[in-house]
Amino acid sequence: MSAASTPLGRFWADFRESRVAVAALVVVVAIVLLAVAAPLIAPQNPYDLGGLSLLDARRPPGHVGSGGYIHVLGTDAQGRDLLSAILYGLQISVQIGLMAGCVALAAGAALGVTAAYAGGMVETVVMRIVDLQLSFPAILLALVLVALLGQGKAQLVTALVAAQYAYFARTAYGAATAERRKDYIEAATATPLSRRRIVFRHLLPNCMPPLIVVATVQIANSISLEATLSFLGLGLPVTEPSLGMLIANGFVYMMSGRYWISVYPGIALIVLIVAINLVGDQIRDQLNPRLRR
Amino acid sequence: MTGAMTAPLLEVRDLQTHFHTRAGVVKAVDGVSFTLQPGQIIGLVGESGSGKTVTGFSLLGLVDPPGRIVGGSIRLDGQEMVGMAPDALRRLRGRRISMVFQDPSTTLNPVLTIGRQMVLALQAHEPMSAAAARDRSAAMLGRVGIPDARARLDAYPHEFSGGMRQRVAIAIAMAHSPGVIVADEPTTALDVSIQAQILHEMRALARESGTALIWISHDLATVSSMAERLLVMYAGRLVEEGPTASVLRDPRHPYTRGLLDSLPATARPGQLLNQIPGTTPSLLALPPGCPFAPRCGRATQRCSDDPPFVREPPRAFRCHHPLERVA
Amino acid sequence: MSAFMSLDRVSKRFDPRLTLGDRIAKRLGATVEDRPVRAVTEVSLEIARGETLGLVGESGCGKSTLGRIVAGILPPSAGTVLVDGEPVIVRGRKVTTRVQTVFQDPFASLDPRMRIGDIVAEGPIAHGLVARAEAPAMVRDWLARVGLDPDFAARYPHQFSGGQRQRVAIARALAMRPDLLVCDEPVASLDVSIQAQVINLFLDLRRDLGITCLFISHDLGVVRHVCDRVAIMYLGRIVEVGPTETVYRAPQHPYTRALLDSVPRLVLDDDALVEFNAITGEIPSPLAPPPGCTFHPRCPIAVDTCRAAVPALLEHGDGRRVACHVRAAERGDVDDPHVASWVPEPSARADSPG
Numbered sequence: 006m007s008a009a010s011t012p013l014g015r016f017w018a019d020f021r022e023s024r025v026a027v028a029a030l031v032v033v034v035a036i037v038l039l040a041v042a043a044p045l046i047a048p049q050n051p052y053d054l055g056g057l058s059l060l061d062a063r064r065p066p067g068h069v070g071s072g073g074y075i076h077v078l079g080t081d082a083q084g085r086d087l088l089s090a091i092l093y094g095l096q097i098s099v100q101i102g103l104m105a106g107c108v109a110l111a112a113g114a115a116l117g118v119t120a121a122y123a124g125g126m127v128e129t130v131v132m133r134i135v136d137l138q139l140s141f142p143a144i145l146l147a148l149v150l151v152a153l154l155g156q157g158k159a160q161l162v163t164a165l166v167a168a169q170y171a172y173f174a175r176t177a178y179g180a181a182t183a184e185r186r187k188d189y190i191e192a193a194t195a196t197p198l199s200r201r202r203i204v205f206r207h208l209l210p211n212c213m214p215p216l217i218v219v220a221t222v223q224i225a226n227s228i229s230l231e232a233t234l235s236f237l238g239l240g241l242p243v244t245e246p247s248l249g250m251l252i253a254n255g256f257v258y259m260m261s262g263r264y265w266i267s268v269y270p271g272i273a274l275i276v277l278i279v280a281i282n283l284v285g286d287q288i289r290d291q292l293n294p295r296l297r298r
Numbered sequence: 299m300t301g302a303m304t305a306p307l308l309e310v311r312d313l314q315t316h317f318h319t320r321a322g323v324v325k326a327v328d329g330v331s332f333t334l335q336p337g338q339i340i341g342l343v344g345e346s347g348s349g350k351t352v353t354g355f356s357l358l359g360l361v362d363p364p365g366r367i368v369g370g371s372i373r374l375d376g377q378e379m380v381g382m383a384p385d386a387l388r389r390l391r392g393r394r395i396s397m398v399f400q401d402p403s404t405t406l407n408p409v410l411t412i413g414r415q416m417v418l419a420l421q422a423h424e425p426m427s428a429a430a431a432r433d434r435s436a437a438m439l440g441r442v443g444i445p446d447a448r449a450r451l452d453a454y455p456h457e458f459s460g461g462m463r464q465r466v467a468i469a470i471a472m473a474h475s476p477g478v479i480v481a482d483e484p485t486t487a488l489d490v491s492i493q494a495q496i497l498h499e500m501r502a503l504a505r506e507s508g509t510a511l512i513w514i515s516h517d518l519a520t521v522s523s524m525a526e527r528l529l530v531m532y533a534g535r536l537v538e539e540g541p542t543a544s545v546l547r548d549p550r551h552p553y554t555r556g557l558l559d560s561l562p563a564t565a566r567p568g569q570l571l572n573q574i575p576g577t578t579p580s581l582l583a584l585p586p587g588c589p590f591a592p593r594c595g596r597a598t599q600r601c602s603d604d605p606p607f608v609r610e611p612p613r614a615f616r617c618h619h620p621l622e623r624v625a
Numbered sequence: 626m627s628a629f630m631s632l633d634r635v636s637k638r639f640d641p642r643l644t645l646g647d648r649i650a651k652r653l654g655a656t657v658e659d660r661p662v663r664a665v666t667e668v669s670l671e672i673a674r675g676e677t678l679g680l681v682g683e684s685g686c687g688k689s690t691l692g693r694i695v696a697g698i699l700p701p702s703a704g705t706v707l708v709d710g711e712p713v714i715v716r717g718r719k720v721t722t723r724v725q726t727v728f729q730d731p732f733a734s735l736d737p738r739m740r741i742g743d744i745v746a747e748g749p750i751a752h753g754l755v756a757r758a759e760a761p762a763m764v765r766d767w768l769a770r771v772g773l774d775p776d777f778a779a780r781y782p783h784q785f786s787g788g789q790r791q792r793v794a795i796a797r798a799l800a801m802r803p804d805l806l807v808c809d810e811p812v813a814s815l816d817v818s819i820q821a822q823v824i825n826l827f828l829d830l831r832r833d834l835g836i837t838c839l840f841i842s843h844d845l846g847v848v849r850h851v852c853d854r855v856a857i858m859y860l861g862r863i864v865e866v867g868p869t870e871t872v873y874r875a876p877q878h879p880y881t882r883a884l885l886d887s888v889p890r891l892v893l894d895d896d897a898l899v900e901f902n903a904i905t906g907e908i909p910s911p912l913a914p915p916p917g918c919t920f921h922p923r924c925p926i927a928v929d930t931c932r933a934a935v936p937a938l939l940e941h942g943d944g945r946r947v948a949c950h951v952r953a954a955e956r957g958d959v960d961d962p963h964v965a966s967w968v969p970e971p972s973a974r975a976d977s978p979g
């Protein structure tokens with residue numbers, strides 16, 4: 006009984022039962038590891054413009070390039086090894102997704118829970134601002150912000166956080182509104198414990214489950230938002246090709262049969278996003294009390 | 299009213315309802331047998347985990363997977379209900395046997411008017427026009443003591459108080475004058491003063507229409523004021539049975555004695571109560587033999603063998619070391 | 626003898642907070658609930674040191690609200706709450722740790738994400754009652770005192786049964802070393818046999834610690850067993866208060882009498898024909914309390930005065946106080962200047978229930 010006694014232990018025991026979710030989790034972990042190890046395992050550094058040769062441009066998969074190794078997935082228009090570019094691109098996607106997701110989670114959750122606990126005018130004002138923001142599509146907000154802030158990783162993350170914190174805030178607010186009525190919060194108020202302690206030690210941890218679900222969805226969203234922005238040429242600079250940019254660059258060649266330049270980065274992106282969503286689905290189902298047997 | 303010679307209305311023999319969960323098999327009801335005569339009121343008493351609610355649900359065929367009736371028989375008017383096809387069960391439910399549930403706020407559909415729900419209940423078993431159904435519904439509401447019944451048909455459940463909603467639930471249960479009504483803790487969620495009203499009315503209604511009642515509760519006092527016979531359950535088994543006053547005055551099973559001693563009403567104010575030590579065992583890990591043995595002050599080695607059901611009419615109990623009979 | 630805990634004319638009124646949408650709807654003619662709920666009205670009570678006062682009533686009587694006011698969770702709309710001469714709430718916030726509470730629902734009153742050892746130790750550490758290093762020993766001590774294995778301190782609430790969780794709740798409250806314990810329906814959610822265990826625990830601890838207690842319950846049997854004095858509440862007011870045995874044996878207020886009569890009794894006699902003496906009618910909604918004595922529509926002995934004026938809680942002898950015009954008249958107190966003449970607001974309607 007002791008192995009499955011902590012809330013996390015119990016959660017993991019239930020999670021393990023879904024083979025799809027475990028497979029998805031394995032995929033996510035594998036991709037993250039690959040992304041982290043990109044500099045070590047990629048045959049070529051796609052950012053090193055000096056190492057590229059135009060002779061290798063637009064070669065199909067299996068072609069042996071001027072570097073002396075097989076380009077397993079072919080090369081792109083600049084002569085970059087596509088496998089390396091995808092690995093580095095995944096690194097960027099994972100970095101941006103995680104950073105944007107985590108910061109948005111922290112900011113949004115703190116805002117939502119505090120608004121719920123404070124009540125009154127604070128609650129009304131904060132949540133109306135959040136609602137206002139939720140009525141705009143995230144992509145629109147991100148576009149405007151990136152246009153204002155300019156290109157670069159930090160600017161991109163800021164734009165994504167600003168576009169997404171509202172989802173966390175609303176979810177946290179909903180969860181906190183339900184939790185704040187519960188007896189254990191009243192018991193904490195009756196001790197009495199300081200408001201700060203109640204919010205961060207009691208309220209917030211008990212609002213985490215729905216927030217985790219939103220976090221997985223939003224991480225996937227961040228990744229696809231970044232890819233979209235890069236596809237439109239607004240994300241990261243050309244020298245740091247992310248998956249979106251690779252897809253964009255290869256688009257013009259789709260009709261002439263050089264599909265690999267767009268398709269392989271596309272597949273990598275889809276696999277990552279789908280795997281994250283599957284994990285998120287399982288977490289959501291597990292945390293939904295109504296679906297429990 | 300005692301009807302010792304007439305054929306029983308409901309005959310339950312060795313009923314077994316088990317739940318096959320991930321953690322193991324839960325024998326929620328493990329060999330319960332009793333009979334119910336027409337017009338009789340019996341009480342099924344126990345704490346949580348005793349199996350009394352699952353027994354009630356089994357009688358109505360309302361046990362959902364992973365639960366299943368795995369053995370025994372339930373004969374209603376001679377008809378075997380265990381293993382009956384779901385359609386046939388549905389025709390019986392509401393018509394020959396019906397149920398009143400504990401929480402009146404969840405029994406009634408909040409988005410339908412009372413009238414609509416009652417008409418639906420009526421038309422489910424008897425072909426009748428909407429107008430005739432409305433008339434019948436108004437009459438039924440009047441019978442359960444709801445003033446201004448016809449006007450109230452168009453009200454929604456949330457416009458009624460808890461006691462009123464329970465009355466509506468009783469009216470629906472009695473719509474087709476079933477032979478048996480199973481009432482699962484019908485007054486537990488109500489205030490004391492309203493409870494008294496409902497008890498009074500249900501007993502009068504049952505007597506008037508000759509309906510038999512199975513009153514399921516954890517509250518000994520309530521059950522004792524309604525029921526002629528008392529059945530005490532523990533960990534899925536029937537441990538004691540007999541005429542109500544006799545069982546309460548002179549319990550033979552140590553658990554019944556313990557239950558009575560736990561009531562403040564049976565002790566002097568301020569005195570420590572004769573509590574039963576320990577807690578109800580998990581139904582997943584019942585000890586072999588008598589399930590009450592670990593908490594029983596009279597247990598011996600013998601108790602690791604299942605005690606047989608001893609009958610000393612009109613009483614019966616399941617214990618190797620029953621309490622002495624008080625004269 | 627000055628009272629250890631005193632409530633002086635405490636009232637609590639909940640005003641509905643209309644959102645912008647509600648206000649617009651109201652302008653357009655929709656019926657929007659804008660009546661205040663007078664949960665507690667003019668309650669004055671005392672508890673002597675070491676005494677246990679029971680607070681009894683049905684739904685809508687305000688006993689839970691009053692309990693929360695005494696516990697320091699809710700500030701009263703009017704009146705003062707003093708424990709040993711000190712106020713419990715100042716400017717809307719609780720300022721004392723001398724009052725602690727045991728709540729009704731053992732499944733909701735413990736933070737599901739904290740280990741029970743941390744739950745018990747949190748308050749004392751936060752208020753400097755125990756040093757962090759000594760907290761584990763204190764926790765073990767308290768767990769043992771409430772009848773739990775001290776090794777359970779590392780476990781989570783979901784691993785315990787309802788009765789065990791209630792013991793943890795009691796340990797949590799007592800670890801703060803309170804002088805006044807508010808118990809809000811502490812055994813209502815428990816099985817009968819577990820209820821007996823927790824009642825016994827409560828009696829033992831009370832004897833050992835000499836603690837003063839406000840015991841809120843709807844269960845008249847439990848209250849009789851545990852309380853020295855009892856106060857009966859109906860729709861926000863105290864209708865009768867006095868020594869337990871006196872009130873139970875010879876209730877003076879018609880509501881008390883009717884309530885005691887409604888409680889089912891164990892039938893021990895074969896031939897006893899159980900008569901249910903139910904009070905007629907429904908409990909009125911706190912949104913629309915009847916004018917005058919709020920019980921008058923259901924009262925078997927109501928007279929005209931009862932419709933017009935709210936009866937004051939007056940001495941009745943035997944250390945008792947009763948709020949009833951008829952009883953006051955019987956005593957000869959009719960011309961007593963203390964009889965309140967509260968005139969209802971124009972919006973109050975004389976709803977007859979049922």
